[in-house]
Structures are given as structure tokens and as C-alpha cells.
Amino acid sequence: MTAESGDSRLLLVMAHPALEKSRTNTLLWNQARDLPGLTPLDLYETYPRFAINVTAEKSRLVAHDIIALQFPLYWYAMPALLKEWFDLVWLHGFAYGKGGNRLEGKRLMVSCTTGGPAQAYHALGYNHFTMEEFLRPLEQTADLCGMVWETPFVIHGARTKSDEAIAQEAGRYRARLEGLIRSSQQAAN
Amino acid sequence: MEGQGLLLQTLVYLGAGVIAAPIAKRLGLGSVLGYLIAGIIIGPFALSLVGEQADVMRFAEFGVVILLFMIGLEVRPALLWSMRKTIFGLGGAQVVLTAMAIGGASLLLGLDWKIALAVGLVLSMSSTAIVLQTLDEKGLRQGPVGRAAFGVLLLQDLAVIPLFALLPLLAAAPVHLVAEAADHAGGHGGSLIAGLPAWLQTLAVLSAVAAVVGGGRYVVQPVFRFIAQSRLREIFTATALLIVVGVAALMQTVGLSPALGAFLAGVVLAESEYRRELETDIEPFRGLLLGLFFITVGAGINFTVILSQPLLLAAMVIGMMVLKFAVMFGLALIGGATTRAAAAVATALAQGGEFAFVLLTFTVGAGVIGADLAALLTAAVAVSMALTPLAMMAYEKIADLLEASIPDVKPDDPDFDEAEPDIIIAGFGRFGQITGRLLGANGFKATVLDSDIEQIDVLRRFGRRVHYGDATRLDLLRAAGAERARMLVVALDDKEKTSELVEKAREAFPNLIILARAFDRRHAYDLLANGADAIERETFEAALAMGVTALRRLGFRAHRAHRAADYFRGHDLRAFEELRPMWGQEEAYVLASRDAARTTERLLAADLARMKPGDFDGWDASGREEESLESEGAAPRRPD
Numbered sequence: 001m002t003a004e005s006g007d008s009r010l011l012l013v014m015a016h017p018a019l020e021k022s023r024t025n026t027l028l029w030n031q032a033r034d035l036p037g038l039t040p041l042d043l044y045e046t047y048p049r050f051a052i053n054v055t056a057e058k059s060r061l062v063a064h065d066i067i068a069l070q071f072p073l074y075w076y077a078m079p080a081l082l083k084e085w086f087d088l089v090w091l092h093g094f095a096y097g098k099g100g101n102r103l104e105g106k107r108l109m110v111s112c113t114t115g116g117p118a119q120a121y122h123a124l125g126y127n128h129f130t131m132e133e134f135l136r137p138l139e140q141t142a143d144l145c146g147m148v149w150e151t152p153f154v155i156h157g158a159r160t161k162s163d164e165a166i167a168q169e170a171g172r173y174r175a176r177l178e179g180l181i182r183s184s185q186q187a188a189n
Numbered sequence: 190m191e192g193q194g195l196l197l198q199t200l201v202y203l204g205a206g207v208i209a210a211p212i213a214k215r216l217g218l219g220s221v222l223g224y225l226i227a228g229i230i231i232g233p234f235a236l237s238l239v240g241e242q243a244d245v246m247r248f249a250e251f252g253v254v255i256l257l258f259m260i261g262l263e264v265r266p267a268l269l270w271s272m273r274k275t276i277f278g279l280g281g282a283q284v285v286l287t288a289m290a291i292g293g294a295s296l297l298l299g300l301d302w303k304i305a306l307a308v309g310l311v312l313s314m315s316s317t318a319i320v321l322q323t324l325d326e327k328g329l330r331q332g333p334v335g336r337a338a339f340g341v342l343l344l345q346d347l348a349v350i351p352l353f354a355l356l357p358l359l360a361a362a363p364v365h366l367v368a369e370a371a372d373h374a375g376g377h378g379g380s381l382i383a384g385l386p387a388w389l390q391t392l393a394v395l396s397a398v399a400a401v402v403g404g405g406r407y408v409v410q411p412v413f414r415f416i417a418q419s420r421l422r423e424i425f426t427a428t429a430l431l432i433v434v435g436v437a438a439l440m441q442t443v444g445l446s447p448a449l450g451a452f453l454a455g456v457v458l459a460e461s462e463y464r465r466e467l468e469t470d471i472e473p474f475r476g477l478l479l480g481l482f483f484i485t486v487g488a489g490i491n492f493t494v495i496l497s498q499p500l501l502l503a504a505m506v507i508g509m510m511v512l513k514f515a516v517m518f519g520l521a522l523i524g525g526a527t528t529r530a531a532a533a534v535a536t537a538l539a540q541g542g543e544f545a546f547v548l549l550t551f552t553v554g555a556g557v558i559g560a561d562l563a564a565l566l567t568a569a570v571a572v573s574m575a576l577t578p579l580a581m582m583a584y585e586k587i588a589d590l591l592e593a594s595i596p597d598v599k600p601d602d603p604d605f606d607e608a609e610p611d612i613i614i615a616g617f618g619r620f621g622q623i624t625g626r627l628l629g630a631n632g633f634k635a636t637v638l639d640s641d642i643e644q645i646d647v648l649r650r651f652g653r654r655v656h657y658g659d660a661t662r663l664d665l666l667r668a669a670g671a672e673r674a675r676m677l678v679v680a681l682d683d684k685e686k687t688s689e690l691v692e693k694a695r696e697a698f699p700n701l702i703i704l705a706r707a708f709d710r711r712h713a714y715d716l717l718a719n720g721a722d723a724i725e726r727e728t729f730e731a732a733l734a735m736g737v738t739a740l741r742r743l744g745f746r747a748h749r750a751h752r753a754a755d756y757f758r759g760h761d762l763r764a765f766e767e768l769r770p771m772w773g774q775e776e777a778y779v780l781a782s783r784d785a786a787r788t789t790e791r792l793l794a795a796d797l798a799r800m801k802p803g804d805f806d807g808w809d810a811s812g813r814e815e816e817s818l819e820s821e822g823a824a825p826r827r828p829d
Contacts, residue, residue, distance in 0.1 A: 049755055050755075051752065051755030051756065051758070051759060053759060092816075097816055098815075098816045
């Protein structure tokens with residue numbers, strides 16, 4: 001890995017197949033990517049053909065204390081390339097299973113945007129399940145790999161919120177990531 | 190000739206060729222000129238290492254026969270048929286008009302009309318060997334230039350037959366000398382049937398042709414199959430040579446040109462399954478004999494004649510070449526060729542041919558032309574042959590210069606300013622078109638520079654902004670908007686020009702993003718070192734795609750094949766980067782082809798070290814299977 005790994009605590013994996021069309025994700029990404037102690041990874045920009053470099057990704061994971069994911073919720077799940085990244089990199093013998101302890105003790109945090117409003121993600125809403133429930137597979141992934149599951153950062157109604165509201169959310173997002181990086185640095189010292 | 194003498198002569202010829210040809214080639218003169226110079230040096234007028242040329246010459250002329258045979262192998266009958274207009278129209282017109290032009294000039298210079306006509310006819314021939322070899326080295330043999338030249342040469346070969354019949358009629362002497370003269374001419378004219386009545390001759394010729402065609406169709410195939418089964422490689426080669434020699438001998442017997450016969454035999458065999466083997470086996474003989482042929486031409490240049498009347502000879506050579514050029518140029522233009530192509534064909538065909546030597550000997554024997562004049566003409570033809578490679582070089586330089594100067598006067602310059610282009614694409618051929626279309630389809634405005642005028646007309650009709658010109662000229666780039674454009678895509682088909690353009694553009698327009706089409710890996714390093722922001726090796730992606738197709742046909746599922754290629758691409762790009770620093774240290778070896786082999790060697794080593802089958806597969810569950818077996822049903826630590 002490059003020099004980033006030396007003092008970088010947090011790996012921010014952003015997966016958006018059409019970032020140029022997403023006002024919210026662009027803003028979130030721009031707010032976060034230059035934070036000190038953070039390694040930004042634009043997944044669709046790095047692997048436009050889905051040809052993921054497994055070796056490189058493994059060392060990236062190992063080198064960071066916090067793994068943060070940023071993606072839009074598509075069909076109640078993550079975009080295809082992010083799933084591919086999990087499928088190819090989070091392998092048996094590396095992330096879980098026999099000899100698979102390389103991610104143990106790391107923290108996993110999910111940041112997720114949805115098109116639908118907050119009230120839709122409710123037993124009585126049209127999506128019938130809460131975000132917490134939709135993110136269960138990731139939560140379980142963290143558990144299987146011995147990672148700490150952080151409270152997800154969710155922005156609902158990403159397409160309908162005002163610019164101001166989005167900007168506010170982006171500020172909160174940045175602060176949240178900053179907090180995670182700081183706590184990791186303190187733990188290390 | 191004694192055995193020792195033969196050995197020594199062989200030594201001299203081989204030595205001269207081995208030394209001169211590579212040097213000339215390296216100097217950019219082409220191997221033909223190298224051989225010719227070697228011939229002059231070892232010839233009787235310089236070092237005098239070799240003596241009488243006639244025997245060697247006759248032997249070496251067999252190189253032309255083999256050349257025609259090999260060309261025949263490339264020309265399927267259908268292709269030949271499609272060339273009939275070029276052969277008979279262009280070729281026929283060339284012979285007739287050139288003969289008239291040169292004959293007319295000779296008449297004006299005071300020659301008798303009969304002699305003038307004979308001179309015109311003899312000099313209308315061009316040198317198949319020199320033309321084709323030169324065009325080959327310039328990479329022009331396959332294109333429209335090569336086709337036109339080849340069509341004309343083929344007709345000249347055909348025309349030799351009636352010429353042998355026609356020339357004696359111009360003699361003041363009685364016609365019964367013809368047979369003797371024909372015998373004397375040997376190589377091309379020696380016919381055993383010349384004394385027979387005309388209908389028998391015709392019959393003999395027709396049967397000979399029928400024998401070649403029929404033999405090629407029905408006899409050669411089984412013979413080759415039989416020999417191929419015997420697995421005697423040298424016998425296969427011997428058979429191939431035997432066919433060529435046999436056909437040549439047969440043709441000579443009936444008074445046809447052996448070269449023409451060999452060509453016919455080649456065409457007949459062009460569709461045979463043994464075509465490739467024939468080519469490979471005979472190729473070295475062709476090269477060696479042609480080299481020998483050029484050497485003998487060089488050694489045969491009679492400097493005594495030249496030095497005794499240098500001005501007259503110079504005037505003859507220049508006059509002949511200019512007239513031949515003018516006629517051919519005009520004909521090619523009428524035939525619809527571009528100015529540049531027409532000039533190329535005309536320059537290539539401007540010399541006198543080896544048939545002229547034979548025909549001159551023949552005409553002297555037939556009493557048409559005096560021996561003195563024949564000696565002069567022979568010298569003139571030889572000199573014109575030697576001048577051909579130089580003339581071709583001059584043509585290239587002049588054509589480039591003219592082309593470079595044309596845009597200045599072209600009225601279409603102003604519309605460069607119509608709109609600011611985002612991108613300038615230099616070269617809109619096989620490569621630039623695809624890049625350009627993709628960019629255009631995504632809404633980017635591109636200005637295209639290309640130096641192929643026909644291409645430009647087509648693009649214009651489709652409303653594209655295309656401009657004629659050599660993109661290596663900075664003023665043209667500037668006029669095209671290079672100062673405001675964001676990007677320059679260099680997609681030229683010419684390695685050197687690409688390098689030149691990238692270097693110049695980087696210096697003149699520091700903010701321009703420069704993408705360049707690289708000829709190969711080494712060219713890619715070169716371009717990156719000289720200012721290209723990114724390169725694409727021109728065949729890499731296509732070759733990789735072919736590999737994917739191959740993997741799929743070999744049974745890989747589509748996605749696996751794609752992943753294999755993606756993985757390989759990543760691996761190759763890394764190898765590209767890793768080998769890069771070494772490149773700098775070895776710049777001194779850039780010219781040595783050895784280096785290309787060493788690069789390949791390193792790449793293959795890297796492949797071995799890093800690429801193992803299955804590496805790229807992914808979704809590998811073997812570890813889990815192992816674990817389940819070990820735990821024998823017990824729950825894994827974290828079952829899912």
C-alpha cells in the first residue's frame with residue numbers, strides 16, 4: 001500500500017455507479033474524502049470493469065482500523081460492485097473461518113442514503129422493514145468477522161431534501177467520521 | 190568455370206551482399222540499392238573481383254522467376270480476375286503510350302523510325318524485381334499503389350511475348366535470323382519451337398499453359414501429399430523448386446516468358462493447401478537470387494560506355510525516366526488514383542527493366558539496333574535501375590513537402606474557428622475513427638486532422654469537422670485550436686510521426702492533455718518519456734479480446750474468460766510499469782532488435798512468476814470445504 005496506510009485509521013469505501021447524478025452522495029463524499037487519517041476508495045472509479053485487485057484490497061483492509069462504507073440503498077441492499085468487493089475480498093481464511101482473523105477487532109460503519117422517506121422504513125410504511133433490518137446482512141458480516149458494528153449513518157429522502165438540509169447532513173457525516181478517526185488514534189496511543 | 194573459381198566467386202557475391210545490404214538498409218537506402226552498390230564495387234570497373242556477368246546474370250534472373258511464382262501464390266484467380274482492368278487497361282496503355290513517347294523522342298533526336306520504335310518498345314518495360322522489392326520495403330506493395338504497379342508489370346511480362354515476334358519485323362535484315370536471335374537471347378526468348386509453323390506454335394503454347402494449369406490442379410496436390418507423408422523436408426523444398434524450374438523450362442521451350450509461366454503456376458497453386466509451405470520453402474531462394482540479380486545488375490553497369498559519353502548517357506537516363514514517369518502519372522490519374530498514389534506508381538515504374546537487357550541483345554541479333562546504341566541503352570537501363578531506390582526516396586520527400594504546404598492555400602482553413610473544439614484528433618484512420626466516434630457520441634466536439642484526402646471527403650459529407658494536413662506541423666495544430674482545446678488524441682498510423690507530434694505538442698502546448706497511440710510497448714515507453722499523458726498500445730485491447738474469445742471457445746464460461754482477461758490486463762499493466770525504469774538504462778539498445786526479444790523474455794518470466802491458472806477465479810470455496818471435512822460435522826466457529 002501507499003503512504004496512506006501509515007497514519008490512516010479509516011478506510012472509506014464509497015460505491016456509487018453514477019456519482020455524477022447523486023447530489024447527496026457527491027456532497028457526502030466531498031466532505032469526507034480529505035479528512036486527515038482517512039483513506040478514500042472510490043470503488044466504481046477504481047474498478048470500472050469490476051476487475052477487483054484482491055491482493056491490494058486485502059492489504060488495504062488490514063492496514064485500517066475502521067472500515068466505513070458509503071453507498072445508496074438499491075433494492076434494499078448495496079450496489080453490485082460493493083457486493084462483488086465483499087464476495088471477492090472478504091474471503092474464508094482471511095476475514096472469517098479457519099485462520100480468518102485478519103479483520104478481528106476492527107470497526108465496521110455503514111453510511112447509506114435512501115430515496116424513500118424515513119417513515120417508509122417502518123413496519124407500517126410501504127417498505128415494511130426498518131433500515132436496521134435491511135442492514136442485518138452487513139451487521140452479521142461484521143459479527144462473523146469479529147468486527148465491532150457501529151451505528152449506521154442513514155440519510156432518508158436523499159433526492160427530495162433541500163440543499164441546506166443535505167449540507168447539514170454532510171456536516172454531521174464528516175463530524176461522525178472525524179470522531180471515529182480520533183477515537184481510533186487515541187486507542188492507538 | 191573451375192571449382193575453385195566458383196567457390197571464390199560465391200565468396201565474393203555472398204560477402205558483398207552480406208555487407209552491403211544491411212548497411213544500406215540501416216542507412217535508409219533500402220536493400221536494393223545496397224546490392225546494386227555492392228555489385229558496382231565488386232564489378233569490373235571498381236575492384237574487379239568478378240568477371241563476365243552473363244552466366245551469373247542468367248542464373249540470377251531465376252530470382253525474378255521465383256519472385257513471380259511467389260506473387261502468384263498470393264494472387265488467387267478471383268483476385269487476378271478482379272484486376273483485369275488494371276492489367277489490360279492501365280498496363281496496356283502504359284506499354285503503348287510509353288513506347289510512343291520514347292519512340293517519338295528518339296525520332297525527334299534523328300533515329301530511323303524503325304529503330305526509334307524498337308527503342309521505345311524496349312524501354313517501355315520496367316524492372317519487376319526492383320519495383321516489387323522497393324515497394325515491399327516501403328510497405329506499399331499491398332495497397333492501391335502496389336496493385337497498380339503489379340498490374341502494369343504483369344502486362345509487360347505478357348507483352349514480351351508479342352515483342353519477340355514484332356521486333357524482328359523492324360529489322361532491315363532478313364527475317365530468317367529470328368530463330369538464331371531468339372536462341373541467342375536465351376533466358377527469355379530461347380524457343381525451341383520458333384521454327385515451327387504458326388498454328389503449331391500456338392498449339393504448343395496453349396498446351397503448355399494447359400499443362401501448367403492442369404498439372405497444378407490435379408498432379409501437384411497428390412504429389413505433395415505423398416512427399417509430405419515421407420517427412421523429408423528437403424525433398425519438399427526440392428519439389429517446390431522443381432515445380433518452378435520445370436514450369437520455367439516448359440515456358441521457355443514454347444517461347445513464353447518463364448517468369449510469366451511461374452506466375453501462372455503460382456496462381457494455380459494459390460488455393461492449394463500447401464501454399465504456405467511452398468512460400469516458406471522457396472522464400473530464401475527468392476531473396477538470395479534476387480540479391481544476386483541486383484548485384485549482377487550493379488556489376489554489369491558499363492562504366493566505359495558511361496564515361497565515354499557521360500552527358501549523352503545522363504540525358505538518356507533522365508529523358509527516359511521523365512517520359513516514363515509522365516506517361517504513368519497521367520494514366521494513373523486518369524484511372525482515378527490520388528496524386529500521391531499516382532506519383533508513387535509512376536516513380537516506381539520509371540526505370541528500364543531486365544527485359545530490356547534481353548530484348549536489346551535480341552534486337553541486336555535481329556539486326557534492328559546497332560551494337561553501339563544497344564550498349565548505350567543497356568548502360569542507361571542499368572543506371573536507371575540503380576536510380577530507382579533513390580528516386581523513390583526523393584518522391585517521398587517531395588510528396589511530404591508538397592502535402593505539408595497544401596493546407597496553407599486550401600480555402601477550408603478559416604472554418605477552424607467556427608467553434609472551439611474540445612479535442613483535436615490527429616489521424617482518423619482505423620484507430621482515430623473509433624476513438625473519435627466514441628467521443629462524438631458522447632457529445633464532445635472534435636476537430637480531426639488527417640492527411641488522406643479521400644478519407645476527409647467522406648467525413649465531410651457526414652458533417653464532421655475534418656481538415657487536411659500533416660498534424661506534425663505546429664501552425665496547423667494551432668489553427669485547429671490546440672491552444673484552447675483540452676485534449677489532443679494522436680492516432681497516427683506512423684510510429685515516427687507520432688513521436689514527433691507528441692514531443693512538439695508537449696513543448697508548444699503545456700496544458701494540453703496528450704493521449705497517444707503507441708505502436709508497441711517500446712514505443713509506449715518512448716511516448717510517455719516524451720510528454721504523452723497516457724498511451725494505448727494499438728493492438729493490446731484487441732488482442733486481449735481475441736484471447737477472451739479463444740478462452741470461451743475452449744470451454745470457459747463467459748464471465749470467467751472475461752475475468753481472466755481483466756486479471757491479465759492488470760498483470761500486464763503492472764509489468765509495464767515495472768519494466769519501465771529498466772528502459773531508461775537501456776536506451777542505448779533501443780535500435781537493437783535483440784532488446785525486443787529480451788523484453789518479451791522478461792514479460793514471459795513475469796507471467797510465470799505471477800499468473801497461475803485459477804488465480805483470478807474468485808469465489809473460491811475450497812478452504813471452507815477443507816474446514817468442513819476437518820471438523821467432520823462439528824459446527825464451525827461461526828456458521829453462516
